[in-house]
Amino acid sequence: MADKYFKKILVANRGEIAMRVINACRLLGIPTLAVYSTADKEAVHTRSADEAVEIGPPPPNESYLAIDRIIDVAKQFDCDAIHPGYGFLAENPLLPEACGKAGIIFIGPSADAMRLLGNKVQSRIKMADAGVPLIPGMKSAGASLEQFEEAAEKAGYPVLIKAAAGGGGKGMRIVRSAETLKESIEAAMREAKNAFGDDTVYLEKYVENPRHIEFQVLADNHGNTIHLFERECSIQRRHQKIIEETPSTALTSEIREKMGAAAVKVAEAAGYRNAGTVEFLYDTEGGFYFLEMNTRIQVEHPVTEMVTGVDLVVEQIRIAAGEPISDYVRNISQRGHSIECRIYAEDGEDNFMPSSGKILYNEEPVGPGIRVDSGVAAGTMVGVEYDPILAKLIVHAPDRDMAINKMINALKDYRILGIKTSRRFMIDVLEHTEFRSGRTYTSFIETHMAGRKVDTDEVSSLAAAVSSAAMMRKVNASVGGGKKEMRPSPWQTIGPWEIGMRIGK
Amino acid sequence: MKNEFIHNDELIETEMEITSDGVDVAVGDSTYHIVELTEGKYRVEANGMKKTVCCVVNADKTFLDIDGLLIELGIPSEDGNSSGGAGAVAGEKDKIFAPMPGKIVKLLVKEGETVAEKTPMVIVEAMKMEHQVNAAAAGVVKKINFADGDQVDTETPIIELEIEEKEE
The missing domain is CATH 2.40.50.100 (RNA polymerase II/Efflux pump adaptor protein, barrel-sandwich hybrid domain)
Known part of the structure; x- marks a missing residue:
């Protein structure tokens, strides 16, 4: 190893993304230090890093979000860089600022770029100036009917009337022709007044059957900004992505090139460094509109890695160390198809209700083109304090059909017991003819999965039969032939103990 | 050997016999031939169907994974009460x-x-x-x-x- 880039990296996160960073550091031969809250004493990331330091009680404000404490630990344990993962402090400009003061490298963009891109209004003005397409519509609330009519003509019908104070679909009206504009504005104003006490409404183009398509970008300190193609993340529940893939079935190579160039433009206009993601709304006619730029490594980054062969976290570390983007990364193409399914602790059969408890059984699928990024193991306690993501299952295959089949089988072979997951729900999405045909819009789950009902009564006899066998614990191991008594392992019967002395019964 | 489980407020009775390589479990009209592969993982055969099913027992419930579908069954306790498996227990609606x-x-x-x-x-x-x-x-x-x-x-x-x- 010619250059290790850093002496030691502090990983300011938990769960699967902490493991992802630790694994990238291992590739580069860089020692890692994990920080953990008292809830995560036995967590996988705590025991996987080279060193681990407790930083506070379970509430994130007192541990994973405690910037001063994290900086103190970094200084005390001689870490010269911090990787924030995603979530927690990843998009908080105070962390790169605190790192700067302490002489520690923050693996991510500058505080200034974070601030600009974190402000939706400011970043949209900046991007409009840079010539990046935005959803057409009014820049501010309309005062007269004429203003609305003019804006609607300019944007083109259908248009959307939205409450300025809005949210949750209240004070929102889709208008398909000029004749119904006036009454729709009035209805939206009444609704907005009732819901928010403010009847201010504005108008923008209504994008029908939109897709969520984002572009991965990398920018170094040597003037290189590149994109690594798209990810389509249209399959969402509660506005959160659950299945992502690349390439998108919607893009032609011509549109892909245009969108990629726009993504690079966004990053350059923001003075962006390191890895980031530019999100677009994509309509059915090939139009695309800038939504926002995420200033972190994304949950769904592995699908990009699978089709390009790039290790994005390694590139993040290299760029932060002042290196240029690796040569091989500048010559990539999209090879095959990749899909990611997020394994959340939630009940796919009960409206994605979060589930907590102890993981009693954990078996990950294996095979060529199957990747599991996990932050849990058998015995892990899944609490209610943190984001319920447990793991990500990623597959890679020569084409989309094969990738879908591989994912369905891998989801069946991924066995997690003790808490609920939505694996069966995702299998049903993947098996849906609309998904197979590539018609993946952000409305997919409400449109196609709303009436889904799983009848567990059908398999209850099978379940009871296997339960009987499991309760007896006397079933033969098939190898060996003869009957043998299954005994609990000594680890289960010994009780709490320490090497050298017993501490309890 | 007999067992009882609860699923959606319904009682399911099973009767199990040990065979040369595993067990046969009768539930209603069906008989399932089951072999343990590793701890918690079972090979099940019945009426031409072959499946690998995972199951663990914890306290008053069994947890199962059948092709990605998760099911929990309640195990009735000695006094006749049960955890009832998934869902609200009848009588607690108040x-x-x-x-x-x-x-x-x-x-x-x-x-x-x-x-x-x-x-x-x-x-x-x-x-x-x-x-x-x-x-x-x-x-x-x-x-x-x-x-x-x-x-x-x-x-x-x-x-x-x-x-x-x-x-x-």
Whole structure:
């Protein structure tokens, strides 16, 4: 190893993304230090890093979000860089600022770029100036009917009337022709007044059957900004992505090139460094509109890695160390198809209700083109304090059909017991003819999965039969032939103990 | 050897016999031939069907994974009560519990209020998400034990209901 880039990296996160960073550091031969809250004493990331330091009680404000404490630990344990993962402090400009003061490298963009891109209004003005397409519509609330009519003509019908104070679909009206504009504005104003006490409404183009398509970008300190193609993340529940893939079935190579160039433009206009993601709304006619730029490594980054062969976290570390983007990364193409399914602790059969408890059984699928990024193991306690993501299952295959089949089988072979997951729900999405045909819009789950009902009564006899066998614990191991008594392992019967002395019964 | 399990408030009885390489379990009209592959993992054969099913037993429940579908069965205890597996236990419809430990965002009803079945009762925040808890039966709100902003566990009822007698 010619250059290790850093002496030691502090990983300011938990769960699967902490493991992802630790694994990238291992590739580069860089020692890692994990920080953990008292809830995560036995967590996988705590025991996987080279060193681990407790930083506070379970509430994130007192541990994973405690910037001063994290900086103190970094200084005390001689870490010269911090990787924030995603979530927690990843998009908080105070962390790169605190790192700067302490002489520690923050693996991510500058505080200034974070601030600009974190402000939706400011970043949209900046991007409009840079010539990046935005959803057409009014820049501010309309005062007269004429203003609305003019804006609607300019944007083109259908248009959307939205409450300025809005949210949750209240004070929102889709208008398909000029004749119904006036009454729709009035209805939206009444609704907005009732819901928010403010009847201010504005108008923008209504994008029908939109897709969520984002572009991965990398920018170094040597003037290189590149994109690594798209990810389509249209399959969402509660506005959160659950299945992502690349390439998108919607893009032609011509549109892909245009969108990629726009993504690079966004990053350059923001003075962006390191890895980031530019999100677009994509309509059915090939139009695309800038939504926002995420200033972190994304949950769904592995699908990009699978089709390009790039290790994005390694590139993040290299760029932060002042290196240029690796040569091989500048010559990539999209090879095959990749899909990611997020394994959340939630009940796919009960409206994605979060589930907590102890993981009693954990078996990950294996095979060529199957990747599991996990932050849990058998015995892990899944609490209610943190984001319920447990793991990500990623597959890679020569084409989309094969990738879908591989994912369905891998989801069946991924066995997690003790808490609920939505694996069966995702299998049903993947098996849906609309998904197979590539018609993946952000409305997919409400449109196609709303009436889904799983009848567990059908398999209850099978379940009871296997339960009987499991309760007896006397079933033969098939190898060996003869009957043998299954005994609990000594680890289960010994009780709490320490090497050298017993501490309890 | 006989066993009983509870699924969706229904009792399922099984009868098991040990065979040369595993067990045969009879449930209703079907017989399942089961071999343990490794701890918690079973090969099941019945009527030409072959499946690998995972199952673990913990306290008063069994947890199963059948092709990605998760099922929990209740194990009746000695005194005849049971965890009931998934879902609310019958007879507890007069108490509204938090689905998991969290914070009360908003109580949506007042004491003395008459509510219909499925009326939204309270919004609880846990795991950074809001969850609405609905009334499992129609009735009158008898008692509210918490206020907005309170921390709640899953043991103490948030709201107690006086259930309306149903006319059959």
